[in-house]
Amino acid sequence: MLIIPCPHCGPRPENEFRYSGEAHIARPADPEATSDAEWADFLYMRSNPKGRHAERWRHIHGCGRFFNCIRDTVSDRIERSYPAGTRP
Amino acid sequence: MSFRTPTGGRIDRNRVLNFTFDGRAYTGHHGDTLASALLAKGVHLMGRSFKYHRPRGVLAAGIEEPNALVHVDRGGGRDAPNLRATQVELYEGLVARSQNRSPSLAFDLGAVAGLLSRFLPAGFYYKTFMWPASFWKRLYEPAIRAAAGLGRAPTAADPDRYLHRYAHCDVLIVGAGPAGLTAARAAAATGQRVMICDEQPELGGSLRDEPGAVIGGRASAAWLAAATTDLASRGNVTVLTRATAFGWYPDNLIGIAERVTDHIAMPDPNLPRERLWQVRASEVIIATGAHERPLVFPDNDRPGIMLAGAARAFLHRHGVLPGRRAVVATACDSAYAAALDLHAAGVTIAAIADLRANPTGAAIEAARAAGIPVRTGCAITGSTGRLRVTGALLGSDWVACDTILMSAGWTPSLHLQSQSRGKLRFDAATASFLPMAQPGQRSVGACAGEFDLAAILGVPVSGAISPNGSHTGLVPGASAKRAFVDFQNDVTARDLALATQEGFRSIEHVKRYTTTGMATDQGKTSNINALAIVAGQLGNTIPEVGLTTFRPPYSPVTFGTIAGASRGDLFDPERRAPMHDWAAAHGAVFEDVGTWKRAWYFPRGRETMHDAVARECRAVRNAVGIFDASTLGKIEVVGPDAAEFLNRLYTNSWKKLGVGRCRYGLMLSEAGFVWDDGVVGRIAEDRFHVTTTTGGAARVLNHMEDYLQTEFPELLVWLTSTTEQWAVIAVQGPDARALIAPLVAGIDLSPEAFPHMSIREGTICGVPTRLFRVSFTGELGFEINVPAEYGPAVWEALMAQEAPTRSPTPYGTEAMHVLRAEKGFVIVGQETDGTVTPDDLGLSGMIARSKPDFVGKRSLRRPDMVVANRKQLVGLLTEKPDDLLEEGAQIVEDPRQPIPMRMIGHVTSSYPSATLGRSIAMALVEGGRARMGSTLYVPMPGQDITVRVVEPIFYDRTGARLDG
Amino acid sequence: MVDRRSPLAGLAGAAPSIPAARLVALPPCARVVLRTAAVLDLPIVQDINRAVVAGGVASLRLGPDEWLILAPDAGPIFAAASGHAAAVVDVSHRQVAIEIAGPRAAEVLNGHCALDLGAAFPPGMCTRTLLGKAEIVLWRTGADEFHLEVGRSFAPYVWQCLEEGRREHA
Structure with a gap:
């Protein structure tokens, strides 16, 4: 069980959190203006890197906030976390 | 014939304990293990090997024991197979059985496999059971299943209790030998939160086997007693004994299995049998010591052949001698300490055969001075005996003996370090891999290659012999046949050689092909010998071959410990709706819906399910039915932008919905598929009462929060789960209005004032209600929402109504399903499976085309859709x-x-x-x-x-x- | 008005007396969720994951814009929020309160809860967390006293988990 740093509550055990996929994939401001390919890319394509990965978590059994963090997918070490809507 | 010494050991000679092994009655003492008590009676034969069913005695004195695996039966389903006899503490009435033999240990029919051993080499299974394919089901698999496995799994439910405990500390010390105790005392003195655990019943580790050592001027026993008292007296230190740290998990989470009652004859039923500790430590100090290596020579597995250090442990902990006449075969000084101690206790040491050509030092001189014949440059290359060793082949001489003690040196115990992905380095001088510190973790003492007591304790020590010298792999000049490397999985030096001849190069592949190191002992005694043999075959060095990765658990952990209290009623929360008790009292049959128990149908008399559901449906169609709909998910959506938020989340339009009106809402995933549905009522301009499916409640709230927090953070609206706030009583049928009217106040129920798809606030039975006029049956219907703890009383008041209509018929989820299907209403999750669009359901009318955007809208235009x-x-x-x-x-x-x-x-x-x-x-x-x-x-x-x-x-x- | 029925009535009535970890089903009270970024004229706690009790009203700040308020009456909170960009929702029946108190209380909680209940969780601290498979609000009201807010359908499960854990201290 990892220790995950919630930007609001501090370090907490992993079971209080829910993983929510890759971070910084913004919903297009005007979806109707996107092509089918662009929309499919937004819906389905993810980077899946080996190493540093910006990802979303929700402190669902805590403060309830979604936030982002940088986790190394090889070592499982979390470098830092930061509130949703901000950049590292 | 007793092999118990007249004095000495850490047993309580005044407490005699009765026990049985394979049905035969014996006695031992408090402080004995099953192994030491049997050895005290001259019993070495304790098991049969896994593959060849060879007779086996006890090899080690502790957790690393590969041979003496026993089944302990406490009766009443309290069965534990595959326990190491060297760890089973004796208690009054202990009943133990040997395993893997039929009909008896001394005469085992399975031993025929040993005669066939030249036909059962490494990879035998892969080579033999390949064809014809049809033989698999009928012949190979049944035969392998019958022969496979160690011990017999219990069949009855385990009546014991198990608990979990999360704990946190600044410093966790794993292992309470001299290095662990020293580290614990240093950490404790700083005032930090300290935990120390050890898998033995008492602290001290190897120090217990050094009664002659003098530490800083004090006898070792006195030093140990003082250290134990010191730690126990400190409020900042938690000491766990009988507690095996079996696994390292990320962020320094250590899994520890504590055996709480296994050593007690009649345990307090309030105590758990075992406790799983999950300890989060800022720093982990690994002080897990080292395991002695066997010498690999032909027939090195006969009963009576044991590790030299084990014999010393049995002598000093339990006052037990391994035999009368011993041959000591070694490449390490520590075996001399064993020889000298046993010699002093009256055992004849027929010879010490030292592999080293010219060993020097105090240990060798002391042995010679004691008159023990020391043969240097002398390899042991064989043994005789069947159920007990009778002789050792030293060079070309057969030497008669009833015991062979061996030592090839010591292997640091690296399991936790390896599990944590910690780095290792190879020390050629001791032929050992040694751990390297990493943030939050370090190793001390023998597991870090430091064997010198004075260096470990930081004070002058006399009277102790350091274990200098080592050997790895097959002894020189010996045949590889029946030279066992992995005793538990019956892997010989020849099997390893064969694997490399057949082309295996990676140690990980050799391990899997031969199964070396893969038994329950996790290669504690075999690992380095196997590596050395493979390295020799490949012409590489040991570090070039590399160490296999250790994985948790370090030693077997029971399923009970892993499950803890999560079994039976506590396996999962069983959620009960507010009117559950009424339904149960009135004969309802329940079904599981998610984690909820819901009333499925209410059989009367001898009705079948079919009869009951048909009657319930007719009652709703012809009169009035009553249904507990409390499990529906509910979310209160409140704020100035509430309508705008719903507009973006649902396919339909919300801005023009009047206060007091309801609308059926359809929600899509961003991919355009139906995600959930439910009725939404507008309570006020800025307040909506949203309902979701029973199973979708948590998922839908998370979905809404996701969009609100990350895509639409500018909206002033907040979401609150109210699923559990409201008891919901659905009243459906032509008589529904007549039924509720006498109990409702403050609401005009007339069809004109309260049309279909409306919501009103008032009271029922004097308690506040949000009354919905909605229908999931097609009949006139109401859903009465009242604060949950009032639900049962309101339900009972409705059931007690007799005029102007008859009392309602309670119906369950099955009738609800039938009634809605007759009307063609879909259930999300039944008609839909995550790939269904609104149009697929014939619900394209639910899509507000005029809205510029809502979640899922863009996807509805994708070509596939x-x-x-x-x-x-x-x-x-x-x-x-x-x-x-x-x-x-x-x-x-x-x-x-x-x-x-x-x-x-x-x-x-x-x-x-x-x-x-x-x-x-x-x-x-x-x-x-x-x-x-x-x-x-x-x-x-x-x-x-x-x-x-x-x-x-x-x-x-x-x-x-x-x-x- | 009809009677109220607690989901813990049966379990609490049958609970053994274990002074090392006393288990009590607390009486009903008004519960309100307050969500706002505005500053209201209410004496409520400002630090996240902290609780204060003032004038018989307990406020627990569970998130950046989220409070759980336990009070004799919910009316004043609705009144104070009126006219502000805020959400106030009555959840009086959504959950029930359990108190566990005594020298072994923290240990029993740690049988099912992974939080560090040492100095990192002082009296006055509160948070949402998990107890076994149930979400709870955990509030340390004293050195050896904890107040748990539990969803009503999870309350029997939480109660029985704690009962199972404190049995060894009987």
């Missing part, structure tokens, strides 16, 4: 009205086509309908709406059911009944 032949919701009527389709059954156009048939859809719902006097079904069928009136087929075993495609609505197509 608008193809002509998508599966669409239709009704199915079987040709024979009594035929009932199976939900999930596949649908085809032509049942005579060759197999595999082309399947064009599947049945999503199917029920017998009492209202219609026939079966009804819904289905998703390719291009379904264009097939109205056509005939399709549902192939089932033994028959093809003919069905007609119809509109998915079977009753009251005009909706006239909604007004009662």
Whole structure:
């Protein structure tokens, strides 16, 4: 069980959190203006890197906030976390 | 004949304990293990080996024991197989059995496998059981299953209790030998939160086997007693004994299995048998010591052959001698300490055979001075004896003996370090891999290659012999045949050589092919010898071959410990709706819906389920029914932007919904598929009462929060789960209004004032209610929301109503399903499976085309979503009205086509309908709406059911009944 | 007015007396969820994951814009929020309160809860967390006293988990 740093509550055990996929994939401001390919890319394509990965978590059994963090997918070490809507 | 010394050891000689082994009665003492008590009676033969069923005695004195695996039976389902006799503490009445033998340990029919051993080499299974394929099911698999496995799994439910405990500390010390105790005392002195655990019943580790050592001027026993008292007296230190740290998990989480009551004859039933500790430590200090290595020589596995350090442990901990006449074969000084101690205790040391050509030092001189014959440069190359060793082959001499003590040196215990992905370095001088510190973790003492007591304790020590010298792999000049490396999995030096000859190069592959190191002992005694043999075969060095990765658990952990209290009623929360107790008292049969228990139907007398559901449905259609709908998810959406938020989350439009009105809402995933549905009522301009499916409540709230927090953070609106705030009583049927009217105050129930799809606030039975006029049955209906703890009393008041209408009929989820299917109402998760669009369900009218955007809107235009032949919701009527389709059954156009048939859809719902006097079904069928009136087929075993495609609505197509 | 029925009535009535970890089903009270970024004229706690009790009203700040308020009466909170960009929702029946108190209380909680209940969780601290498979609000009201807010359908499960854990201290 990892220790995950919630930007609001501090370090907490992993079971209080829910993983929510890759971070910084913004919903297009005007979806109707996107092509089918662009929309499919937004819906389905993810980077899946080996190493540093910006990802979303929700402190669902805590403060309830979604936030982002940088986790190394090889070592499982979390470098830092930061509130949703901000950049590292 | 007793092998117990007249004095000494850490046992309580005044407490005699009775126990049985294989049905034979013995006695031992408090402080004995099963192994030491048997050895005290001259019993070495304790098990049979896994593959060849060779007679085996005890090899080690502790957790690393590979041979003496026993089954302990406390009766009443309290069965524990595969326990190491060296760890089983004796208690009054202990009943233990040997394993892997038939009919008895001394005469085992399975031993025929040993005679065939030249035909059972490494990879035997892979080579032999390959063909013909048909033999697998009938011959190979049953035969292998019968022969495979160690011990016998218990069949009865385990009556013992198990608990978990999370704990946190600044410093966790794993192992309470001299290095661990020293580290713990240093950490404790700083005032930090300290935990120390050890798998033994008492602290001290190897120090208990050094009674002659003098530490800083004090006898070792006195030093140990002082250290133990010191730690126990400190409020900041937690000491765990009988507690095995079995695994390292990320962020310094250590799993520890504590055996709480296994050593007690009559444990307090309030105590758990075992406790799983999950300890989060800022720093982990690994002080797990080292395991002694056996020498690999032919027939090195006979009963009576044991590790030299084990013999010393049995002597000093339990006052037990391994035999009368011992040969000591070694490459390490520590075996001299064993020889000297046993010599002093009266054992004849027939010879010390030292592999080293010219060993020097105090240990060797002391042995010579004691008159023990020391042969240097001398390899042991064989043994004799069947159920007990009778002789050792030293060079060309056979030396008679009843005991062979061996030592090839010591292997640091690296399991936790390896599990944590910690780095290792190879120390050629000691032929050992040694751990390197990493942040939050370090190793001390023997597991870090430091064996010198004075260096470990930081004070002068005299009277102790350091274990200088080592050997790895097969002894020089010996045959590899029957030279066992991994005792538990019966892997010999020859098997390892064969694996490399057959082309295996990676140690990980050799390990899997030969199974070396893969037994329950995790290679504690065999690892380095195996590496050395493989390295020798490949012409590489040990570090070039590399160490295999250790994985948790370090030693076996019971399923009970892993499960903890999570079994039976506590396996999962069993959620009960507010009116559950009433339903149970009135004979309801319940079904599981997610984690909820819901009343399924209410049989009366000897009614079948079918009868009960038919009666419940008729009551709703003809009079009035009452239903506990409390498990529906509820979310209160409040704030100035509440309507705008719902507009973005649902397909339909919310801004013009008047206060006091309700609307059925459809929600999509961003991919355009139906995600959830439910009725939403507007309580105030800025307040909506949203309902979701029972199973979707948490998922929908998370989905809404996700969009609100990350995509639409500018909206001033907040979401609060109110699922559990409200008890919901659905009252449905033509008499519904008449039933509730006498109890409701503050609400005009007339159809004009309170039309279908409205919500009003008032009171019922004097408690506040949000009263919905909605219908999931097609009948006149109300859903009474009251604060949950009032639910049962309001329900009972409704049940007690006798005028102007008869009391309502309680109905369950099955009748609810039938009633809604008759009306063609879909259930998300039954008609939908995550790939269904609104149009597939015939619900395109729910999509507000005028809205510029909502979640999922853009996806509805994707090419795949608008193809002509998508599966669409239709009704199915079987040709024979009594035929009932199976939900999930596949649908085809032509049942005579060759197999595999082309399947064009599947049945999503199917029920017998009492209202219609026939079966009804819904289905998703390719291009379904264009097939109205056509005939399709549902192939089932033994028959093809003919069905007609119809509109998915079977009753009251005009909706006239909604007004009662 | 009709009677109220607690989901813990049966379990609490049958609970053994274990002074090392006393288990009590607390009486009903008004519960309100307050969500706002505005500053209201209410004496409520400002630090996240902290609780204060003032004038018989307990406020627990569970998130950046989220409070759980336990009070004799919910009316004043609705009144104070009126006219502000805020959400106030009555959840009086959504959950029930359990108190566990005594020298072994923290240990029993740690049988099912992974939080560090040492100095990192002082009296006055509160948070949402998990107890076994149930979400709870955990509020340390004293050195050896904890107040748990539990969803009503999870309350029997939580109660029985704690009962199972404190049995060894009987």
